[in-house]
Amino acid sequence: MLTLSKQHTPAGRRYVLRTFAFMIPYALICVAMMTTDAFDELMGKPAGWALAAAVAAPVVGQLWATLALMRESDEFVRMVTAKQFIIASGLAMAAATFWGFGESFAGAPHLPAWLIYPLFWAAFGLVAPFIRSSN
Amino acid sequence: MKNKLKLLRAERNWTQEQLGQALGVSRQAVNALETEKHDPSLDLAYRIAALFERPVEDIFENPHA
Numbered sequence: 797m798l799t800l801s802k803q804h805t806p807a808g809r810r811y812v813l814r815t816f817a818f819m820i821p822y823a824l825i826c827v828a829m830m831t832t833d834a835f836d837e838l839m840g841k842p843a844g845w846a847l848a849a850a851v852a853a854p855v856v857g858q859l860w861a862t863l864a865l866m867r868e869s870d871e872f873v874r875m876v877t878a879k880q881f882i883i884a885s886g887l888a889m890a891a892a893t894f895w896g897f898g899e900s901f902a903g904a905p906h907l908p909a910w911l912i913y914p915l916f917w918a919a920f921g922l923v924a925p926f927i928r929s930s931n
Numbered sequence: 932m933k934n935k936l937k938l939l940r941a942e943r944n945w946t947q948e949q950l951g952q953a954l955g956v957s958r959q960a961v962n963a964l965e966t967e968k969h970d971p972s973l974d975l976a977y978r979i980a981a982l983f984e985r986p987v988e989d990i991f992e993n994p995h996a
Contacts, residue, residue, distance in 0.1 A: 805957050872960035872969045929968035 807868035814861035822854035855913055875930035883927065884920035888912055891919075933992040937965040939983050954978050 825847075828834050838844045862881060866874045892912050898904035940950050940961075947961040954961070956975065963969035964979075971979065971991070980987045988996075 804959070870956035870960045871972050871975060872963045873957055875969070928963075930963065931968060931970060 805869065805873070807865055807873075810868065811861055811865040814864065815858065818854040818857040818861060822851060825851050851910070872930055876927060879930070880920060880924045880927050883923050884916055887919040887923070888916040891915055932967060932970045932994060934964065934967070935990050936961070936979065939985075939990065940965075953982055 829847075829851075835847055838847050862877065866877050869877070889912075892909075892915065895904060895907060899906055936950075940947070945953075947958045947965070951958045951961045954975070955978070960969065964971060976987050976991060980990060983990060
Protein backbone atom coordinates (compact mmCIF):
# COMPACT_ATOMS: atom_id res chain seq x y z
CA MET A 797 0.00 0.00 0.00
CA LEU A 798 2.77 2.38 -0.84
CA THR A 799 0.77 4.12 -3.52
CA LEU A 800 -1.18 7.35 -3.06
CA SER A 801 2.08 8.86 -1.75
CA LYS A 802 1.28 7.59 1.72
CA GLN A 803 4.84 8.25 2.77
CA HIS A 804 4.18 12.00 2.47
CA THR A 805 2.12 12.27 5.65
CA PRO A 806 3.13 11.41 9.23
CA ALA A 807 0.44 8.69 9.29
CA GLY A 808 1.73 7.38 5.96
CA ARG A 809 5.31 7.29 7.21
CA ARG A 810 4.22 5.36 10.30
CA TYR A 811 2.30 2.97 8.05
CA VAL A 812 5.36 2.34 5.86
CA LEU A 813 7.51 1.63 8.93
CA ARG A 814 4.87 -0.71 10.36
CA THR A 815 4.55 -2.46 7.02
CA PHE A 816 8.27 -3.13 6.87
CA ALA A 817 8.22 -4.29 10.50
CA PHE A 818 5.58 -6.91 9.65
CA MET A 819 6.67 -7.80 6.12
CA ILE A 820 10.32 -8.48 6.90
CA PRO A 821 9.71 -11.27 9.47
CA TYR A 822 6.95 -12.71 7.27
CA ALA A 823 9.23 -12.80 4.23
CA LEU A 824 12.19 -14.15 6.20
CA ILE A 825 10.17 -17.07 7.60
CA CYS A 826 8.65 -17.82 4.18
CA VAL A 827 12.00 -17.75 2.42
CA ALA A 828 13.57 -19.89 5.14
CA MET A 829 10.74 -22.44 4.82
CA MET A 830 11.05 -22.60 1.05
CA THR A 831 14.81 -22.58 0.68
CA THR A 832 16.16 -24.39 3.74
CA ASP A 833 15.32 -27.48 5.77
CA ALA A 834 15.44 -25.49 9.01
CA PHE A 835 11.79 -26.20 9.82
CA ASP A 836 11.51 -29.73 8.38
CA GLU A 837 11.75 -31.38 11.79
CA LEU A 838 8.60 -29.52 12.89
CA MET A 839 6.41 -31.26 10.31
CA GLY A 840 3.60 -33.26 11.89
CA LYS A 841 4.43 -32.02 15.37
CA PRO A 842 2.53 -29.51 17.55
CA ALA A 843 5.41 -27.08 17.03
CA GLY A 844 4.35 -26.98 13.38
CA TRP A 845 1.23 -25.12 14.49
CA ALA A 846 3.41 -22.63 16.33
CA LEU A 847 5.37 -22.04 13.13
CA ALA A 848 2.11 -21.56 11.20
CA ALA A 849 0.94 -19.05 13.81
CA ALA A 850 4.29 -17.24 13.62
CA VAL A 851 3.83 -16.70 9.87
CA ALA A 852 0.18 -15.70 10.27
CA ALA A 853 0.92 -13.16 13.02
CA PRO A 854 2.52 -10.57 10.70
CA VAL A 855 -0.55 -10.84 8.45
CA VAL A 856 -2.72 -9.87 11.41
CA GLY A 857 -0.20 -7.15 12.22
CA GLN A 858 -0.51 -5.77 8.71
CA LEU A 859 -4.28 -5.66 9.09
CA TRP A 860 -3.78 -3.61 12.26
CA ALA A 861 -1.31 -1.32 10.44
CA THR A 862 -3.86 -0.71 7.69
CA LEU A 863 -6.63 0.08 10.19
CA ALA A 864 -4.22 2.38 12.06
CA LEU A 865 -3.42 4.19 8.80
CA MET A 866 -7.11 4.71 8.18
CA ARG A 867 -7.69 5.92 11.74
CA GLU A 868 -4.76 8.37 11.61
CA SER A 869 -5.41 9.71 8.08
CA ASP A 870 -7.88 12.20 6.67
CA GLU A 871 -11.18 11.15 5.15
CA PHE A 872 -9.90 11.01 1.56
CA VAL A 873 -6.96 8.71 2.31
CA ARG A 874 -9.26 6.63 4.52
CA MET A 875 -11.81 6.10 1.76
CA VAL A 876 -9.27 5.40 -0.98
CA THR A 877 -7.40 2.93 1.25
CA ALA A 878 -10.68 1.14 2.02
CA LYS A 879 -11.54 0.93 -1.68
CA GLN A 880 -8.10 -0.41 -2.56
CA PHE A 881 -8.27 -2.99 0.25
CA ILE A 882 -11.78 -4.15 -0.63
CA ILE A 883 -11.06 -4.52 -4.35
CA ALA A 884 -7.73 -6.31 -3.80
CA SER A 885 -9.31 -8.63 -1.20
CA GLY A 886 -12.21 -9.37 -3.51
CA LEU A 887 -9.94 -10.19 -6.42
CA ALA A 888 -7.74 -12.43 -4.26
CA MET A 889 -10.81 -14.25 -2.89
CA ALA A 890 -12.26 -14.63 -6.38
CA ALA A 891 -8.98 -16.07 -7.68
CA ALA A 892 -8.72 -18.45 -4.69
CA THR A 893 -12.33 -19.56 -5.17
CA PHE A 894 -11.77 -20.09 -8.87
CA TRP A 895 -8.64 -22.14 -8.30
CA GLY A 896 -10.13 -24.09 -5.40
CA PHE A 897 -13.09 -25.22 -7.48
CA GLY A 898 -10.70 -25.81 -10.35
CA GLU A 899 -8.81 -28.24 -8.11
CA SER A 900 -12.02 -29.97 -7.05
CA PHE A 901 -13.72 -30.25 -10.40
CA ALA A 902 -11.28 -29.52 -13.20
CA GLY A 903 -8.14 -31.31 -12.12
CA ALA A 904 -6.12 -28.17 -11.48
CA PRO A 905 -2.88 -28.84 -9.59
CA HIS A 906 -2.99 -28.15 -5.84
CA LEU A 907 -1.68 -24.83 -4.62
CA PRO A 908 -1.09 -24.08 -0.92
CA ALA A 909 -3.68 -21.85 0.77
CA TRP A 910 -1.04 -19.45 2.12
CA LEU A 911 -0.57 -18.12 -1.40
CA ILE A 912 -3.70 -16.02 -0.86
CA TYR A 913 -1.68 -13.40 1.03
CA PRO A 914 0.96 -12.82 -1.68
CA LEU A 915 -1.92 -12.95 -4.15
CA PHE A 916 -3.70 -10.20 -2.22
CA TRP A 917 -0.61 -8.00 -2.42
CA ALA A 918 -0.21 -8.72 -6.12
CA ALA A 919 -3.83 -7.69 -6.64
CA PHE A 920 -3.27 -4.62 -4.48
CA GLY A 921 -0.24 -3.60 -6.50
CA LEU A 922 -2.20 -3.98 -9.71
CA VAL A 923 -5.31 -2.06 -8.71
CA ALA A 924 -4.03 0.59 -6.28
CA PRO A 925 -2.49 2.91 -8.91
CA PHE A 926 -5.87 3.10 -10.64
CA ILE A 927 -7.91 3.88 -7.53
CA ARG A 928 -7.36 7.58 -6.98
CA SER A 929 -10.89 8.69 -6.29
CA SER A 930 -13.13 8.24 -3.26
CA ASN A 931 -16.27 8.55 -5.36
CA MET B 932 -18.68 17.87 -6.65
CA LYS B 933 -17.95 21.13 -8.49
CA ASN B 934 -16.35 23.75 -6.29
CA LYS B 935 -14.35 26.97 -6.16
CA LEU B 936 -11.64 25.64 -3.91
CA LYS B 937 -8.80 26.06 -6.40
CA LEU B 938 -9.91 29.61 -7.17
CA LEU B 939 -10.19 30.56 -3.50
CA ARG B 940 -6.80 29.02 -2.77
CA ALA B 941 -5.21 30.84 -5.70
CA GLU B 942 -6.65 34.16 -4.49
CA ARG B 943 -4.71 33.70 -1.27
CA ASN B 944 -1.57 32.37 -2.97
CA TRP B 945 -1.74 29.20 -0.89
CA THR B 946 -0.26 25.92 -2.00
CA GLN B 947 -2.27 22.73 -1.67
CA GLU B 948 0.05 21.78 1.18
CA GLN B 949 -0.68 25.04 3.02
CA LEU B 950 -4.42 24.69 2.55
CA GLY B 951 -4.23 21.08 3.70
CA GLN B 952 -2.42 22.13 6.86
CA ALA B 953 -5.00 24.83 7.55
CA LEU B 954 -7.80 22.29 7.16
CA GLY B 955 -6.05 19.41 8.91
CA VAL B 956 -6.02 17.17 5.83
CA SER B 957 -3.33 15.91 3.45
CA ARG B 958 -2.24 17.64 0.25
CA GLN B 959 -3.69 14.66 -1.60
CA ALA B 960 -7.09 15.37 -0.06
CA VAL B 961 -6.96 19.00 -1.22
CA ASN B 962 -5.97 17.89 -4.69
CA ALA B 963 -8.81 15.33 -4.75
CA LEU B 964 -11.31 17.99 -3.70
CA GLU B 965 -10.11 20.43 -6.37
CA THR B 966 -10.23 17.79 -9.10
CA GLU B 967 -13.66 16.52 -7.98
CA LYS B 968 -12.30 13.12 -7.04
CA HIS B 969 -13.57 13.43 -3.50
CA ASP B 970 -16.85 14.75 -2.15
CA PRO B 971 -16.15 16.22 1.28
CA SER B 972 -17.92 15.13 4.41
CA LEU B 973 -20.24 17.70 5.96
CA ASP B 974 -17.63 18.31 8.65
CA LEU B 975 -14.87 19.04 6.14
CA ALA B 976 -17.17 21.18 4.00
CA TYR B 977 -17.98 23.32 7.04
CA ARG B 978 -14.28 23.56 7.96
CA ILE B 979 -13.55 24.82 4.43
CA ALA B 980 -16.44 27.29 4.62
CA ALA B 981 -15.22 28.60 7.98
CA LEU B 982 -11.66 28.98 6.70
CA PHE B 983 -12.73 31.01 3.68
CA GLU B 984 -15.49 32.78 5.64
CA ARG B 985 -18.14 31.90 3.06
CA PRO B 986 -21.30 29.79 3.13
CA VAL B 987 -20.81 26.17 2.05
CA GLU B 988 -22.99 26.64 -1.04
CA ASP B 989 -20.82 29.55 -2.10
CA ILE B 990 -17.89 27.16 -2.38
CA PHE B 991 -19.55 23.88 -3.35
CA GLU B 992 -22.17 23.69 -6.08
CA ASN B 993 -25.28 21.99 -4.75
CA PRO B 994 -25.85 19.07 -7.17
CA HIS B 995 -29.43 18.73 -5.98
CA ALA B 996 -30.49 22.35 -6.39
